[in-house]
Amino acid sequence: MLSTTGPIGVFDSGYGGLTILDKIRELLPQYDYIYLGDNARTPYGTRSFEVVYEFTLQAVRKLFELGCPLVILACNTASAKALRSIQQNDLPHIDPSRRVLGVIRPTAECIGELTVSRHVGLLATAGTVKSQSYPLEVRKLYPDVQITGVACPLWVPLVENNEFNSPGADYFVHKYIDQLLEQDPEIDTIILGCTHYPLLMDKIRQFTPSHIRLVAQGEYVARSLKDYLSRHTDMRTRCTAGSSCEFLTTESVEKFQEAASIFLHQQVHVRSITLE
Template sequence: MTNPIGVFDSGYGGLTVLKELVGRLPQYDYIYLGDNARTPYGNRSFETVYQYTLQCVQWLFDQGCPLVILACNTASAKALRTIQQLDLPRIAPDNRVLGVIRPTTEVVGQYSRSGKVGVLATRGTVLSESYPIEIAKFFPDLQVYQQPCPLWVPLIENNEHDKPGADYFVREYIDQLLARCAEIDTVVLACTHYPLLKDKIAACLPDGSVLISQGEIVAGSLADYLQRHPEMESRCSKGGRVRFYTTDSTEDFDNHAGIFYGHNLRSAHVLLT
């Protein structure tokens, strides 16, 4: 039995993170789980997101994963801390669950010259206040402005993100963000779906703005984590194999997933009850 690194997302967005993980650390085995049957998580309650996330993490543990990455900002914001503090000691004390928010907030201040940072996210991530709280720990002088973008994930998941109609909704949210502070010079894409809109978002930002996607940052953070924790690194199997699972239609998943992952793939179905 292999011991892959688990990567979880509520849908497809985490594939943008997985792509970077495999690119940076191709020697490891990976298993991806998309909870497409219950997506989106962004507008669900904290309790619901926590219950769904814990169920998916447990499934990945059952597949032999000693380490699970929550490649979902909403799950990282609403469920990660509770799982780490309350559930892991009880269900798998030697396993670890990591998120995507902390690696991003650890470095965001290095990019901003004005000290004004924008965060584009789902409504759930914005309401959690996770980004302002975490950024303040590392860069207390940074001013953080959050902008919920509730229509972007549906646009992307319905493959409308590269159509002209998406331009209006990208411009609308960017204008709302910049209306609150015109000096924002660094913007975090705090949802793993949003890199698919990166070019459209960049076109709406002032010249010289820095746009931060999470995949590359998370991949670097994982490489550093494994180097600092040889006891965990040695438990992760190294066969270069990547497997994909979805809680919904495999046909739909396979048709959409290539947009996020960069090439065609084949998934298997998982029934979570």
């Protein structure tokens, strides 16, 4: 079988993965990228494991069809609910030479170096918290670190409706941080376990005690990808390097362009596709 060469695929259920893509392109600008947002079926955070797996596999197959040798699931819910099944059960049949990576493992890897108290908080979607993926991954690497998670169901709608800087956002940001710190007052590090949350960073910082470190995922995922490509020369040579980026959405092109201007602070050309 001839090895496929092409762009790096980046998939998210909506717009949040643009925060991951932004950091990846900042660190690795030389490669070509395709970003696919399943905006028509977002959010994934409240959906069942079976549905998230089905939707994510459809997206991975589409990115493979478009020539991607490597796909990053820039979505915590997809990483939590679908990644392992796709890696273990589907890739061997689809194409064993391709790879699918997630965002949870790279985030977990950095935690041991960041926390002193060994008490870490997780703010994420209900699906990510319920999956227990972060405690499981962190425990493999750092058995002494305790993870406490709180779901923040209203944060994604605040971001996607461009209300993240509004006074109305204050109540809901403050509420979930207070819930987390009430459950474990010893927390000294908080993982923002959803790719939308960096846009709420100013408000999250406002309501978080100053000694607590906030961990946004983008830079850690980007650093992990750079390390992965440096260790896997075969995959690095298959990722084309033309510094291009294509954007695909399953929903309205106009809505995606509007959101991209918020997440990336730039205008982008977008194409609409269907997943099945």
